[in-house]
Every structure is written in C-alpha cells, then in structure tokens.
Amino acid sequence: MTKLLLTVSEAVEALSISRAKLYQLMNSGAVPYLHIDRSRRVPVAGLEAYIAGLLTERENAA
Incomplete structure (x- = not known):
C-alpha cells in the first residue's frame, strides 16, 4: 500500500x-499538514498540489 501521509523527514x-x-512552507500554509497526537x-x-502550483506559477510567468 502506498503511503498517504509522510513524516516531516520523509517529506x-x-x-x-x-x-x-x-x-517555513508548512507555517505559511503553502504545504498542508496534519497533527496526529x-x-x-x-x-x-x-x-x-504544492508542486503543481509551482509549475503553474512558472508557466504563467513565462
């Protein structure tokens, strides 16, 4: 089974x-995260989604 959630180290x-x-990205809201305990x-x-957003920004800037 593929992982759905990664630890900070894995991310x-x-x-x-x-x-x-x-x-920094998590605190700014750019990368979402969950608290589990x-x-x-x-x-x-x-x-x-974060990567897709970066690619879209890059395409729009060109």
Missing part, C-alpha cells in the same frame, strides 16, 4: 529541501 527527502524550509504528518496529495 523533506521527497522534496529535496531542508527541514527548515519545509517548516504530537506528530506532524504531510499528505502526499498536499505535496503534489
């Missing part, structure tokens, strides 16, 4: 960005 690895940058989990669909 950092998937995006190839720093942990600090991911927290005391842990943050990042939905894979949220990462895909």
